[in-house]
Amino acid sequence: MATTEGKMPATLHRYRSHTCGALRIGDIGAGVRLSGWVHRVRDHGGLLFIDLRDHYGITQIVADTDSPAFKAIEAVRSEWVVRIDGTVRRRPDGTDNKELPTGEIEVLATELEVLSQAKDLPVPVFGEPEYPEDLRLTYRFLDLRRETLHRNIMTRLAVIKSIRARMDRAGFNEFATPILTASSPEGARDFLVPSRIHAGKFYALPQAPQQYKQLLMMSGFDRYFQIAPCFRDEDPRADRLPGEFYQLDVEMSFVEQEDVFSTMEPVMTGVFEEFAKGKPVTKAWPRIPYDTAIAKYGSDKPDLRNPIEMSDVTEHFRGSGFKVFAGMIEKDPKVRVWAIPAPTGGSRAFCDRMNGWAQKEGQPGLGYIFWRDEEGAAGAGPVAKNIGPERAAAIQAQTGLKTGDAVFFAAGDPAKFYKFAGLARDQIGRELKLIEENQFKLCWIVDFPQYEYNDEDKKIDFSHNPFSMPQGGLKALEAAKTQDEILALKAYQYDIVCNGFEIASGGIRNHIPEAMVKAFGIAGYPPETVEERFGGMYRAFQYGAPPHGGMAAGIDRIVMLLCGTKNLREVALFPMNQQANDLLMGAPAEATPKQLKELHVRVNVLEKKV
Numbered sequence: 001m002a003t004t005e006g007k008m009p010a011t012l013h014r015y016r017s018h019t020c021g022a023l024r025i026g027d028i029g030a031g032v033r034l035s036g037w038v039h040r041v042r043d044h045g046g047l048l049f050i051d052l053r054d055h056y057g058i059t060q061i062v063a064d065t066d067s068p069a070f071k072a073i074e075a076v077r078s079e080w081v082v083r084i085d086g087t088v089r090r091r092p093d094g095t096d097n098k099e100l101p102t103g104e105i106e107v108l109a110t111e112l113e114v115l116s117q118a119k120d121l122p123v124p125v126f127g128e129p130e131y132p133e134d135l136r137l138t139y140r141f142l143d144l145r146r147e148t149l150h151r152n153i154m155t156r157l158a159v160i161k162s163i164r165a166r167m168d169r170a171g172f173n174e175f176a177t178p179i180l181t182a183s184s185p186e187g188a189r190d191f192l193v194p195s196r197i198h199a200g201k202f203y204a205l206p207q208a209p210q211q212y213k214q215l216l217m218m219s220g221f222d223r224y225f226q227i228a229p230c231f232r233d234e235d236p237r238a239d240r241l242p243g244e245f246y247q248l249d250v251e252m253s254f255v256e257q258e259d260v261f262s263t264m265e266p267v268m269t270g271v272f273e274e275f276a277k278g279k280p281v282t283k284a285w286p287r288i289p290y291d292t293a294i295a296k297y298g299s300d301k302p303d304l305r306n307p308i309e310m311s312d313v314t315e316h317f318r319g320s321g322f323k324v325f326a327g328m329i330e331k332d333p334k335v336r337v338w339a340i341p342a343p344t345g346g347s348r349a350f351c352d353r354m355n356g357w358a359q360k361e362g363q364p365g366l367g368y369i370f371w372r373d374e375e376g377a378a379g380a381g382p383v384a385k386n387i388g389p390e391r392a393a394a395i396q397a398q399t400g401l402k403t404g405d406a407v408f409f410a411a412g413d414p415a416k417f418y419k420f421a422g423l424a425r426d427q428i429g430r431e432l433k434l435i436e437e438n439q440f441k442l443c444w445i446v447d448f449p450q451y452e453y454n455d456e457d458k459k460i461d462f463s464h465n466p467f468s469m470p471q472g473g474l475k476a477l478e479a480a481k482t483q484d485e486i487l488a489l490k491a492y493q494y495d496i497v498c499n500g501f502e503i504a505s506g507g508i509r510n511h512i513p514e515a516m517v518k519a520f521g522i523a524g525y526p527p528e529t530v531e532e533r534f535g536g537m538y539r540a541f542q543y544g545a546p547p548h549g550g551m552a553a554g555i556d557r558i559v560m561l562l563c564g565t566k567n568l569r570e571v572a573l574f575p576m577n578q579q580a581n582d583l584l585m586g587a588p589a590e591a592t593p594k595q596l597k598e599l600h601v602r603v604n605v606l607e608k609k610v
Contacts, residue, residue, distance in 0.1 A: 007031045008085060015083055015115075021057020023102050027088045032107060034059060035083045035115065037145070038076050040126055048073045050109075052084060055150075060097075060106040061086065069109040079118035079125060079145075085111040133569070138583040140574055152571045155275065156559045160227055162274055163248055163555075166267045172225040172250070177212035179229070183533070184211060189233035191243075199600040205231035208552060210467060211537050213251040214509055217548040218540040224251045227555065241556060241568045242580040250506070251550035257492050257508050260549050261287075261444060268496065268504070268553065272440050275562045280439040285496075289447040294414070295338075298422020300448075303500030304441040306429035310421060313339040313409070316395050322386040325367075325411050337411045338421050341399045342428045345406040346370040350431070351381065354408060357427055363420060370406035371396065383409065426500075440498055440561065447471075448493040451486055451522065460486060462523050467516075468493045468507035469549075474515040477522065486522060496553065503558055506551025513541040 008031045015035040023032065036054035043049075050061040050073060061084055063070045069084070076082060086107040097103030122138075123131050125145045136143045143149060164174065183190045183204040190204040206212075208230050216224045228249040234240070252260060265285055272281045286304075293300050296309045314337045317325040328335045345351070351368045358366040369379040369392055377396055378389035399407055408428070410421040429435045450470045452463040460483065468491040470476050480486045492508035510516050516538065520530045531538050559571040569575040576582050596603065 008033065019056035020052050020054040020059045021101060023059055023088055023105050023107070025090070025104050028090055028105060030088045031085070032088055033083065033085050034061075034107065036081070037125075038078055038080045038082060040078055041073070041076060050076065050082075050084075052082070053145075057102060058100055059102045060091070061109050062106050063109040067109055069112040072112040072114070073109060076112070076114065077118065079121060079142075080114060081116040081118075083113040083115055084109050134577055134583055137569075137575065137577050140584045144573070149570065152559070152563045152565065153573060155563055156555070156571055159271060159275060159559050159562065160555065162271055163267070164227070166270055167225045167248075167250075170223075170263060170267060172223040173221065174226055175213075175216060175221070175224050177206070177209040177216075177226060177228065179205060181206050181212075184208075191231045191233050194599040194601050196598050196600075207232050208247070209249050210465070211534065213249060213550065214467065214511075214537055214548065215540055217251055217253045218537075218543070218545055220253075222253045224550075225249060228552075241572060242576045242578070245568075246555040248504075248553040248555060249550070250552065251548060253546040253548045255508070255547065255549050257446075257494065257549065260506060260508075260551060261494075264504075264551060265444075268442070271558070272442070272498075272562070276440060282440065282442040285442050285444055287444045287446050290445055290449065290490075291447070293445050294418050298338075298418045298420075298425055299500075300445050300495065301497045301500055301502045302422075302443075303426065303429070303435065304443060304497075305436040305439060305499060306425065307434055307436075308341055308343075308425050308429055310338050310340050310425060311399060313337050313395050313398060316391045316398075317387065317411075320387040320391055322367075322383055325409070328411055332413070334413045334415075335411065336414050337409055338414070338417075339395060339399050340408040340410065340421060340424050340428065341401055342368075342370075342406040342408060342432060343401065343434065344404060344432050345428065346372060346404040347406075348380070351406055351408075353431070354424070354428065358420075358424065361420065361423065366424065367409040367411075368406055369395065371401065371403045373403055442496060442498045445495040445497055446493075447490045448495075449487065450489040450491040450493075450519070453483070453487060459524055460522060464491065464493045464505065465507050466520065466523070467509050469510040469515070470519060474512060474518060477515060477518045480522075492549070494551070496551070498558075498561055501557050501561060502554075503561070504551050504553035506549065508547070508549035511541060511545040511547060513538060516541065 012033055015033070017033045020034055020036045034052055036052045039051035039053040039058055041048065041050055046065050048063045048070065051058050052061050063073045084107065086109040088105050089108050091104060091106050121142060123136055123142050125142055128146060128148055144153065167174070180193060180203040184207060188207055190207065193203040193205065195201045195203060209226060209228050213224050226249045228247055229244055230247055231244050234242070250264065252263065269281060269283070290300055293302055295312065296302070298310060314329060314335070317337050318329050320326050325337055329337070342350070347370065351370055354368070355365045367383045369381050369384045371377070371379050375384070377393035378384060379392040379396065384392045395407060401407055408424060410417050410424065449463040450468065451460050454461040471490045471492060476489060480489055494506055495502050496504035510519055517527050517530055521527065556568045556571060560568050563571055565571060574582070574584060581587070
C-alpha cells in the first residue's frame with residue numbers, strides 16, 4: 001500500500017507497491033515503489049526522465065539534481081531492470097501524455113536500485129523497427145518486449161479465453177487428447193517419435209485429434225472441444241507455422257451439417273466482434289458451394305471484401321473472329337472462357353500493366369477489352385476488334401460493366417487455370433483499390449468434392465478430410481462406377497473463410513463401417529489397411545456409432561486476422577523460422593550416440609547434390 005504523504009509504509013513489498021500501469025490522478029502525493037525495465041532515458045539538462053516499463057504499462061520517473069536518486073539514474077541504460085521508490089505527483093501543465101493511462105502523473109524518484117544490468121541490445125525494444133527475422137527469432141525474448149508483439153500475444157490469450165467461455169456456454173466440455181499417437185492420413189507428413197521400449201517402432205505426433213474426438217463421440221460425451229496442439233512436418237509459409245500450430249477442435253453427436261453451422265457461427269462471429277475494434281463483421285454468413293466459389297472467385301477461400309465476381313463468357317467467343325479462343329473452344333469441349341471484370345480499370349495503361357503482371361506469373365498474357373467514350377459498347381483493344389461490336393456489347397452487358405471499366409479473360413480447362421484467374425481477380429482488386437478494408441467478411445464454403453485426382457501419383461485421393469461422409473452415403477459410393485462419377489461425388493465437408501484465409505474446416509463424419517471401408521477403398525486403401533491404421537475407430541463403429549460431425553478452427557490464423565498482421569510469427573510466442581529452425585533453443589539438433597543407441601536408431605544422412 002502507498003501512503004498519502006509521500007512516505008513509504010513500514011511494511012512494503014520488496015519490489016513494488018504498484019505496477020507501471022496502475023498509477024492515476026488519485027494517487028498524487030502517495031509514496032510508491034515500482035520495478036521494471038528502463039524503456040528509455042531522457043536527459044533534459046539537470047532533469048532526468050526514465051520511462052519505466054513492465055507487463056502492465058509505462059510510468060514516467062523524474063529526478064532533478066536535488067534528488068538522492070539523480071546520480072544512480074544517470075548511470076542506468078535501456079533495458080536495465082531497476083527498483084524505484086518515489087512520490088506520485090501531477091505532471092506539469094502541458095506535458096500530459098494522452099497516449100498513456102498513466103499520462104497525467106509522474107513519480108519523483110527518491111531511491112533507485114539496479115536489479116539487473118543489460119548488455120548492448122542485438123535488437124531494439126523501443127519502437128517498431130524492421131530487423132532481420134532470424135535475428136529477431138534468435139533473441140525472441142527481447143523481441144517479445146516490443147509493444148506490438150507483446151500486445152499481439154496478450155490478444156491471443158484473450159481470444160482463447162473468450163473461445164473457451166463461449167464454448168462452455170454452448171454446452172461443450174474441454175477434453176485433452178494424447179500427444180503420442182499413431183500415424184494418420186491428414187494431408188501432411190507426420191513428425192515421428194522413435195520408441196525406446198518397442199525397437200524399430202515409432203509414435204507420431206498428432207496432425208489433429210481427429211480420431212480421438214470421434215472416439216469421444218463413440219464414448220457418449222456428446223459435445224467436445226479442445227484448444228489442441230497439432231503437429232505437421234510441412235513447408236512453412238506466411239499463413240502456416242512450421243512444426244506446430246493450435247486449433248479450436250470441435251465435435252458434436254446427433255447432428256447434421258446445419259446443426260454445426262447454427263452452433264458454431266454465433267461462437268465465431270462473437271469472437272470476431274469482441275476483438276474487431278469496431279470493424280464490421282458479417283452477421284449472416286453466406287454459404288457458397290465449392291464449385292460456385294471456384295467459378296466466381298477462382299479460389300475456395302475467396303476474399304469477399306473484393307467485389308469482383310467472374311463469369312463464364314464462352315458463348316460470346318464461340319465461332320468469333322478471335323481465333324485463339326474460338327479455336328480452343330471448337331477443339332476441346334472442356335474449354336471455357338472466364339471474364340474477370342475490372343471496374344474503373346478502363347485504360348490502356350492499366351490493361352498493359354495487368355498483361356505484364358500475367359507474364360511474370362508465367363502466362364502468355366491476358367486478353368482484355370476496355371471501354372472509353374469514343375468506342376461506346378464496342379470497346380477497345382485487340383479482343384474487341386476481333387470479336388466485333390455486338391459480341392463486345394454482349395460481354396459488357398453480362399458483366400455489368402460501363403464506360404471507364406475493363407474486363408480480362410482467362411481461357412482453357414478451368415481445372416488448370418482457375419487458380420491463375422483467382423490471382424488475377426485479387427491483383428485487380430488490389431491495383432484498383434476495390435477491396436473494402438477494415439472489415440471481416442466471413443462465409444461458409446460447402447459441398448466440397450469427396451475425391452480429387454492426384455496427378456503426381458496417378459490415382460484418386462481424398463480431396464479434404466478422409467473421414468467425411470459423402471453426400472448420399474454408402475449408396476452414392478456404390479453407384480459411382482467411373483472416374484468422372486467418383487470425382488463428381490460431394491462430401492458433407494465445409495470450410496470457414498475470412499478475408500481470403502481458410503480459418504476452419506470440418507465435416508459430418510462417415511460413421512458407418514461399410515461406408516468407411518468403401519470410401520477408403522476408392523482412395524486405394526484395402527480393408528485390411530483401414531482396420532490396421534484406423535483400428536480403434538473402425539472397431540468403435542461396430543458398437544453403436546452416433547451420427548456426428550464437427551470442425552477445427554485455426555487459432556493462429558484467427559489471431560493474425562484480428563491483430564492485422566500478415567505473418568503468423570507475429571502472433572506466436574516462440575516460432576521457428578522459415579527453414580523450420582528454432583534459432584532461440586537451437587532445434588533441431590543432433591542426438592548423442594547414447595540417445596540413438598537407446599532408441600535403436602542409426603542416422604544415415606544423405607549428402608545433398610549441388
